[in-house]
Amino acid sequence: MSKLDKAALGEPATVTAQPDADAFLSVRDLRIHFQTDDGLVKSVDGVSFDVRRGKTLGIVGESGSGKSVTSLGLMGLHRSAPNARVSGEVWLDGQELIAADPDEVRRLRGRKMAMIFQDPLSAMHPYYTVGHQIVEAYRVHHDVSKKAAKHRAIEMLDRVGIPEPDKRVDSYPHEFSGGMRQRAMIAMALVNNPELLIADEPTTALDVTVQAQILDLIRDLQKEFGSAVIMITHDLGVVAEMADDLLVMYAGRPVERGLAESVFSEPRHPYTWGLLGSMPRLDREQTDRLVPIKGAPPSLINVPSGCPFHPRCPYADIPKDNVTRTVRPELTEVGGQHWAACHLSKEQRERIWTEEIAPKL
Ligand SMILES: Nc1ncnc2c1ncn2[C@@H]1O[C@H](COP(=O)(O)OP(=O)(O)O)[C@@H](O)[C@H]1O
Ligand code: SF4
Ligand SMILES: [Mg+2]
Structure with a gap:
């Protein structure tokens, strides 16, 4: 069966990403589905990427596109959801985590x-002092006295500008x-010098x-520790x-991936064009030209046939034979990386980008 036939039948598209031998984290065809009373929620449905040490991968998309579930999946946190079905591979520094022993993943x-979350209160316990929580996070992985750990906690709080x-x-x-809470959570996340830091809408x-200070802080710490x-x-603006x-x-x-430079200068997917025109940016003051993408993101229980973006895409009728409504497009190379x-x-x-989109941004 050809790839196109498979896609037409709704079968998973084949992973097209090339493995990166130098990656610290390699994710291959990650799928995280939740069984619910309303049906199967396909929150993450075939995601692949690599991150090298010292590099930053930005993940963007509207609310409900599966970003947080992806990151929780990398951390092995879906294991606490009994209705979660997970498949694919997550390689961290040469070790595969999806099939690994839960205790081993906890150790890692x-x-x-x-991970740094949007809401520090979800990561911090209200009944314990900030210092106590950083001390505990440190002592899980280091056999040191409470005094030494507290010294380390103070050092970290200082480091994050408290x-x-x-x-x-x-x-x-x-x-x-x-x-300050956000900084304290970052201190807690970084106390063990993690080699991979996942920041989920941290600001x-x-x-x-x-926001700008926190981003600077993450960047400085990344430089210092060479973390991914x-x-x-x-x-x-943040990812730019x-x-x-x-x-x-x-x-x-x-729907699109590549070097940030290329994706920003020559985006090649209508959804990315929509995002560029609709999202506020930290690095750009004017907001009067923002144009929302029409319609709303689909339910992940009933994802549209063919290209999932077709009900909202202004260009859905251009490709011939109604193909956008019947055949799921696969990631294909549109330029170097x-x-x-x-x-x-x-x-x-190229024509739509140059003539219709770019001049309006
Ligand atoms: N435990 C769960 N059970 C069922 N559905 C879930 C669960 N966790 C997340 N989802 C669904 O997965 C989808 C993706 O969510 P999420 O990853 O949080 O989106 P994003 O972070 O991109 O805004 C949403 O539709 C959400 O309702
Ligand atoms: S609907 Fe068609 S033109 Fe629009 S993003 Fe999907 S495949 Fe591309
Ligand atoms: Mg989220």
Whole structure:
């Protein structure tokens, strides 16, 4: 059966990404589905990417596109959801995690990989002091005295820019402002010098100045420790500043990926065009030209046939024979280290981008 026939039958598209021998994290055909009373939710449905040490992968997409479920999957946190079905491969520094022993994954979590969430309160316990929580996070992986661990906690709080860290170490999370809590959570995530840091909308709830400081902080720490970073955000300004590579997700799947530079300068997927025209950016003040993408993201229980973006795509009628409604486009190479999943021909994409989209951005 050809790939096109398979896709028409709704079978998974084949992974087209080339393995990267130098990657610290390699994700291959990751699928995370949830069995619910309403049906099977295909939150992540065939995601592949690589991240090297010292590099940042940006993952963008509207709310509900599967970004958070992807990151929780990498951390092995779906294991606590009994209705989750997970397949694919996640290679972290040569070790495969999906099939690994849960205890082993727990050991890696915190030490080799750590996560920063949008809401620090979800990661911090309200009844324990900030210092106590950082101390515990450190002592899970280091056989040191409480005193030494507390010293380390103060050092980390200082590192993330908390004033008077030797005093604030004994504060409770609610005694911190939102920005301070976010910093404290970053201190906790980084206390073990993780080699992979996953930041899931780390600055969304913060004001612009604090956002910029937190991003600087992540960048500095990344430089210092040479960590691989995954930056999940709906703010294209953030990824424009930070990401080396970019993955654009729609309805649980990647629709475009590549070097951030290429994806920004020559985006090749109509959904990415829509995002560029509709998303506010930290690095751009004007918001009057924002044009929302029409319609809403689909339910991940009933993902549209063919190209999942077709009900919202202004160009769905261009490819011949109604192909956008019947055949799921696979990621195909559209340039050096640049892939997009769209049935438009190279010429059609280039023409639409140059004549219709780029001049309006
Ligand atoms: N435990 C779960 N059970 C059922 N559906 C879930 C579960 N967790 C997430 N989902 C669904 O998966 C989809 C993707 O969610 P998410 O990854 O949080 O999106 P994003 O982070 O891109 O906004 C959503 O439709 C969400 O409702
Ligand atoms: S395949 Fe068709 S519907 Fe999907 S993004 Fe491309 S042009 Fe639009
Ligand atoms: Mg999310």
